Amino acid sequence: MHKLKPITPLGTETPRVDQIGTLTISEVVDQALASVAAREGQLDALTKAFPLTLPDVGTSATQGDLTAFWTGPDQWMISANHDQHELLAAEVKHLVGTTASVVEQTDGWCRFDISGAALCDLIERLSNVPVRSMATGDVIRGTIEHLGAFLWRLAGDRMAVIAPRSSAASLHHALVAAARSIA
Structure with missing residues (x-):
């Protein structure tokens, strides 16, 4: 019998959390x-x-x-x-x-929650979505680093990015690289 175990979209057993400067990028799997x-x-x-x-x-x-x-x-x-x-x-x-x-x-999807004071700066480096004018609860289907995604404003300093699971690693890399360019 197979011994299967669930993995996150990034291929690990536990969700990844990256703290870069004032930004936190969290893989959401719940x-x-x-x-x-x-x-x-x-x-x-x-x-x-x-x-x-x-x-x-x-x-x-x-x-x-x-x-x-x-x-x-x-x-x-x-x-x-x-x-x-x-x-x-x-x-x-x-x-x-x-x-x-x-x-x-x-x-079928991956989700990364991004929070922190530099949230808008991060999203603006990767997307043309008007993040600064988005109110809590707004959702825009757009692109982020050339990947189709939903950008969902969860709070003033928190946003979810939801994209196809097959692009999880590319999306994560883009988010981390942009966060490092700000920090």
């Missing part, structure tokens, strides 16, 4: 993800069935254990603590029934 896309003509039924008010373009919303952010027309990414919602996609599908298509996304 969130389950599921995508939700309203089916043709079902948006109203979906919004009634879902226990969270689905956010508008460029924003996020949290209610209880669930957080959602807009990813495209009539599409959202749902996030929740993995320990409490390991089967998040199945839970969401049970709630929305045939009003939406739901796809498990947890292992």
